[in-house]
Amino acid sequence: MKPADAPAAETRSASAAKETFMLRSFSFFSYTTTAVVVSYFPLYFLDRGFTEQQIGIIYSTGPFISIFANLLTGMISDKYRTIKKLLMLLLLGQLAMIALLFPLDQFALICAAMIGFYFFQTPVNPLTDSLILLSVRHTGVPFTLVRIFGSLGFASAALLLGLLLKEIGSEWTLAVALATIGITFGLSALLKDYSGSLRKIEFSGFFRIIRQPDLLIFFTLVFIFSVVHRLNEGFLAVMMRQMGASDALVGAAWMISAVSEIPVFYLLGKYGHKFRELPLLFIASLLYALRFLLLGQVRQPEWFVVIQAMHSVTFGIYYTTALRYLSGVIPDEYRSSGLAVYTIVWAGFAGIASGIVGGYVYQHFGRGLFFDLGAALALIAAAGFLAKHWADRRAG
Secondary structure, three states: OOHHHHHHHHHHHHHHHHHHHHHHHHHHHHHHHHHHHHHHHHHHHHHOOOOHHHHHHHHHHHHHHHHHHHHHHHHHHHHHOOOHHHHHHHHHHHHHHHHHHOOOOOHHHHHHHHHHHHHHHOOHHHHHHHHHHHHHHHHOOOHHHHHHHHHHHHHHHHHHHHHHHHHHOHHHHHHHHHHHHHHHHHHHOOOOOOOOOOOOOOHHHHHHHHOOHHHHHHHHHHHHHHHHHHHHHHHHHHHHHHOOOOHHHHHHHHHHHHHHHHHHHHHHHHHHHHOOHHHHHHHHHHHHHHHHHHHOOOOOHHHHHHHHHHHHOOHHHHHHHHHHHHHHHOOHHHHHHHHHHHHHHHHHHHHHHHHHHHHHHHHHHOHHHHHHHHHHHHHHHHHHHHHHHHHHHHHO
């Protein structure tokens, strides 16, 4: 390098470091809100007197509306090549919907307000993931080494906010959510906006991509796997509370799951490219079946905390590996839309199925059949990923 180029290189390096810091900070606080919604909203509604089936219906409103919200925001992002402005708008919408929830006590009105909240909340994480993926070429920092800070935010919030709500009461859950969303909105204003390819977006080309048989098969297997994940996510807190767990213990369970995925994200970020995606997804599905079988035998809520450590080798492997698979088959100019479809499948359709079916099975048949259902679906997903891997090898 010529001496004259040194200041410019240092400036680029400093700029990349600043951009990475802001992305990590935004991811950290964005996932604190996710922790509140996933870990403590079910307990908030349980303390308001709603049944398990009603909580399942409330929980399923998010996945239902996310089908439209993610597709709409993904296409808008790709068409206008902006993510930052969309994130800011979505966070403002979340603040408005949480404020609207405070005075409501009727189940139907709460469902309507939660639909509005989830419309603004569910697209945030896939858009953030898209922003991080697009930032890699500018910052040189791998996706997983930024996304890890989301896991840290989730873990910190799951434990610390659990302790806080234990002291001040679950009625403060909405106020806590307002605070985390407000901080995240402030950070969003400091993000740099990245865009994909400068090629003109032709959505007919995008729809041709997602109609590919291989991709449709993959999304079907993702759906089956994701129902299993959503069953655990949607009902873990309710189950633990009914077994006598405190909010702090529930928070510890969520903290363990989030912390456990961090080393897996790091290792897959450095060495994951050495392994094929479909065999890794087969392993993750198989281990999820084992996780559900173990949960079905638990009689003390403390064991839920221990078994949640398996989140590392189930969801930790699945999340990064599925994104890597999609990144290899979907062009940059359709990145946000592709991730939106992926989110619609694993958070939308799978969330609806797990919320409605899971709530019904749990309330009418109990925990035993609930976990047997999850284990069976995980085994079906494992068989599907393995069969697709073998078919691809023969075709190749």
